[in-house]
Amino acid sequence: MQQVFKKPVSLKDVQTHFCPGCHHGTFHRLVAEAMDEFGVQKRTIGVASVGCSVFLYGYFDIDVVEAPHGRAPAVATGVKRARPDAFVFTYQGDGDLAAIGTSEIIHAANRGEDMTVIFVNNTTYGMTGGQMAPTTLVGQRTSTSPYGRNQGKDGAPIRMAELLAQLEGVAFSARVAVNNPKNLMDAKRQIKKAFRYQAEGKGFSFIEALSSCPTNWGMDPIKANERVGTEMCAYFPLGVFKNAAEF
Amino acid sequence: MTKRLFMKGNEALAMAAIEAGCRYYFGYPITPQSDIPEYMSRELPKLGGEFIQAESEVASINMLLGASATGVRAMTSSSSPGISLKQEGISYMAGAELPGVIVNICRSGPGLGGIDASQADYFQAVKGGGHGGYHIIVLAPASVQEMYDLTMLAFDLADIYRMPAMILGDSVVGQMKEPVVPNKRPERNLPPKDWVVRGKGDGEQRVVKSLYLGDGELEAHNWKLHARYGELKAKEARWEEFMLDDAELVVTAFGSAARIAKSAVMAARDKGLKVGLLRPITLYPFPEKGFRAATDRCKKVLDIELNTGQMVEDVRLSIARDAEVFFYGRPPGAGSLPTPEELLEQITKHYV
Ligand SMILES: Cc1ncc(C[n+]2csc(CCOP(=O)(O)OP(=O)(O)O)c2C)c(N)n1
Ligand code: SF4
Ligand SMILES: [Mg+2]
Numbered sequence: 392m393q394q395v396f397k398k399p400v401s402l403k404d405v406q407t408h409f410c411p412g413c414h415h416g417t418f419h420r421l422v423a424e425a426m427d428e429f430g431v432q433k434r435t436i437g438v439a440s441v442g443c444s445v446f447l448y449g450y451f452d453i454d455v456v457e458a459p460h461g462r463a464p465a466v467a468t469g470v471k472r473a474r475p476d477a478f479v480f481t482y483q484g485d486g487d488l489a490a491i492g493t494s495e496i497i498h499a500a501n502r503g504e505d506m507t508v509i510f511v512n513n514t515t516y517g518m519t520g521g522q523m524a525p526t527t528l529v530g531q532r533t534s535t536s537p538y539g540r541n542q543g544k545d546g547a548p549i550r551m552a553e554l555l556a557q558l559e560g561v562a563f564s565a566r567v568a569v570n571n572p573k574n575l576m577d578a579k580r581q582i583k584k585a586f587r588y589q590a591e592g593k594g595f596s597f598i599e600a601l602s603s604c605p606t607n608w609g610m611d612p613i614k615a616n617e618r619v620g621t622e623m624c625a626y627f628p629l630g631v632f633k634n635a636a637e638f
Numbered sequence: 639m640t641k642r643l644f645m646k647g648n649e650a651l652a653m654a655a656i657e658a659g660c661r662y663y664f665g666y667p668i669t670p671q672s673d674i675p676e677y678m679s680r681e682l683p684k685l686g687g688e689f690i691q692a693e694s695e696v697a698s699i700n701m702l703l704g705a706s707a708t709g710v711r712a713m714t715s716s717s718s719p720g721i722s723l724k725q726e727g728i729s730y731m732a733g734a735e736l737p738g739v740i741v742n743i744c745r746s747g748p749g750l751g752g753i754d755a756s757q758a759d760y761f762q763a764v765k766g767g768g769h770g771g772y773h774i775i776v777l778a779p780a781s782v783q784e785m786y787d788l789t790m791l792a793f794d795l796a797d798i799y800r801m802p803a804m805i806l807g808d809s810v811v812g813q814m815k816e817p818v819v820p821n822k823r824p825e826r827n828l829p830p831k832d833w834v835v836r837g838k839g840d841g842e843q844r845v846v847k848s849l850y851l852g853d854g855e856l857e858a859h860n861w862k863l864h865a866r867y868g869e870l871k872a873k874e875a876r877w878e879e880f881m882l883d884d885a886e887l888v889v890t891a892f893g894s895a896a897r898i899a900k901s902a903v904m905a906a907r908d909k910g911l912k913v914g915l916l917r918p919i920t921l922y923p924f925p926e927k928g929f930r931a932a933t934d935r936c937k938k939v940l941d942i943e944l945n946t947g948q949m950v951e952d953v954r955l956s957i958a959r960d961a962e963v964f965f966y967g968r969p970p971g972a973g974s975l976p977t978p979e980e981l982l983e984q985i986t987k988h989y990v
Contacts, residue, residue, distance in 0.1 A: 434837035457847035469704025
């Protein structure tokens with residue numbers, strides 16, 4: 392009998408703490424599959440951020456350094472420069488990367504650090520209870536935007552994948568989602584591409600992963616999944632914004 | 639004949655870091671320490687090392703965190719406002735038990751203050767500085783030779799005790815030129831770095847972190863760190879004693895202030911006053927034993943600092959119960975460096 396589905400070896404055989412319907416777990420799996428495919432698990436050093444993905448080391452069977460909130464790209468820079476043979480990635484939320492850590496992500500990207508960044512955009516601060524994030528959509532109600540995000544006062548949501556694609560140091564930038572099988576298959580392809588950039592030493596690669604947060608959106612998993620495809624994709628278009636080596 | 643070089647304190651420090659095996663440096667420009675990144679940017683590439691001028695001090699301390707987590711010797715340097723920005727990272731390094739050397743060529747404050755020699759960052763350096771209740775090793779060089787020697791020591795102590803180590807200097811010891819003997823890296827038994835991330839290979843997963851959520855885990859972690867600080871106190875406190883044996887007044891000062899104080903002590907001796915100097919070399923661990931022993935004999939201490947009184951608190955906690963402490967300080971700023979004559983006046987006043 393042929394086995395068609397199995398747990399990636401880069402993932403541990405444990406239950407996650409993610410809420411039902413949360414896409415963090417799906418992205419963990421896709422990242423682990425890409426790691427397996429490139430055979431890099433044993434030389435990977437992951438850099439965890441502060442947010443719902445803080446327990447990266449609990450789910451991935453790899454070496455991990457924990458970074459302060461927003462600083463993962465700087466920590467990863469130190470790791471990669473000291474161990475250029477290691478496979479280095481960060482996994483960061485939208486509060487982590489697009490608010491407190493904007494300086495670190497822009498400059499790591501601009502230096503063209505040979506690393507991969509997985510940026511999970513769920514339009515909110517999941518871990519701290521659903522406050523407004525830099526990616527919260529205009530009109531979206533959160534615990535700190537109870538009247539809805541007001542563009543005049545709060546600014547418009549930041550499109551990180553497009554913003555970073557403009558930097559010379561960025562080799563690859565794409566936005567993906569896992570709300571349906573087609574998008575999921577594409578997400579898997581793009582994550583692998585991002586990994587290929589690093590595996591071949593071709594520079595900084597960035598994946599923006601549109602993700603659900605049913606708990607803080609006040610939705611059931613199905614509604615939350617739908618919102619990714621409708622509201623989120625309308626403002627954050629899926630696609631590849633930079634592919635310097637044309638993989 | 640031993641080789642001697644005539645060089646600036648900041649350059650001696652950078653040279654010593656390289657001799658100590660440091661090949662990774664992350665920094666951001668700020669006066670009066672920019673000679674350190676300039677030196678490292680010139681020398682490290684020749685040695686296969688890495689120099690990064692980071693986007694901020696926040697980034698540079700986190701680069702240090704990342705590099706140290708892989709087990710290499712790495713350093714960052716800055717001056718007071720930049721050191722404030724590094725506190726978050728220093729706290730994470732302390733929590734994650736990461737070595738790493740941080741240099742503060744202290745300038746005057748608060749705020750933007752000025753660039754003059756200052757010792758106003760004493761509290762920040764020795765009391766933790768960032769959040770969470772921790773300590774780091776703090777060494778206070780008083781000469782260019784010590785800028786060299788203590789930097790090498792800082793790397794060793796950081797590795798032995800798995801904690802960040804800071805060199806606390808100022809523009810006097812950083813910018814002045816003196817002869818230096820470029821000593822070889824001392825041989826020392828260092829513990830194996832069996833905790834570093836390297837890619838797990840066929841071994842067990844390794845994690846460098848400061849998050850402990852399990853029942854009782856964080857308390858145990860804090861007690862473990864506390865015990866290490868105790869060990870540090872017992873084994874690594876260092877101080878210089880100068881003419882203390884028959885002293886009737888103990889002058890104490892660290893770093894650049896101790897240089898001026900020493901001149902004043904010698905001038906006092908010329909006048910027949912029995913005065914000595916106790917100079918803390920390690921500010922953390924504080925040389926409690928040195929102060930206790932000195933004040934068991936001599937009951938008067940004059941503490942001199944380039945601030946309004948910081949180390950004096952630790953002096954008061956360390957002395958014999960019946961000893962008396964006087965303080966003389968000049969908060970930093972242009973024109974506020976005390977002269978030996980000014981300190982001699984203080985000595986004479988309290989000597990009686
Ligand atoms: C310096 C600092 N400020 C604030 C926090 C509190 N905090 C923890 S996680 C988080 C936001 C997480 O949101 P995000 O990065 O979007 O990740 P998510 O949980 O949504 O996946 C915040 C503000 C912190 N840990 N450190
Ligand atoms: S709070 Fe949101 S982001 Fe965090 S685990 Fe739950 S659903 Fe996922
Ligand atoms: Mg988020």
